[in-house]
Amino acid sequence: MMCGSTAVYASGQLDGAKLAQEKVCLGCHQVEKARVGPPFKAIAQRYQQASDEIEVYLAQAIRQGGRGRWGVIPMPAQPQISEEDALTIARWIRGLSLEGATNE
Template identity: 40%
Template sequence: MKIKYLLLAVAMIGLTAFSNANLDETYINSSKIKSSKIQISDGEKLIAKSDCIGCHNKDKKVVGPSYVDIANKYAANDKNINYLSGKIIKGGSGVWGTLPMGAHASLTKDDAKSMVKYILSLKK
């Protein structure tokens, strides 16, 4: 069963790695707001360009926990930002279940911290 989840995660990562989504500018169209720009944080841009969406979603559990669940579990302080950015870079398992999160060794510490700051800003 673990192998199936791992293969599913790898397939999702592979599919999302070839996305051409350009998230530099986003517009909202509604009756009250007419085509106004929304600022997107650096962390959110980095997440959108990475393979994170293969296993994580903003508010729903996929393979790994949702970003909102992570934000609700950890306070936005330097200790947690350093801890979580290290987990992103090195990978790991055991906190959210037995399925391990792969390492993202190509990320810089600053980029990982930006991603974590964005995730922790989603606390409800």
């Protein structure tokens, strides 16, 4: 039985994975392998030592897009994803550096 923040973390991880699939993030990204964009685990590893504020940065990158962070292919803006959903996805991505799971 999980309790406290562990339950919230586990629930957030499941919600983030589900949202990444529902919001078609997996069309350009995979968990462990490069596709059009970098693998989610590479993103998690890049930012694993960053403060928790990096999750807000990643959520903004999801919604606003960007270029030059991971090579020449730009990340298109995804404004249809709500701020709350983008933050949930960002937390899930960041959490991939803390676990051994490979949910694709």
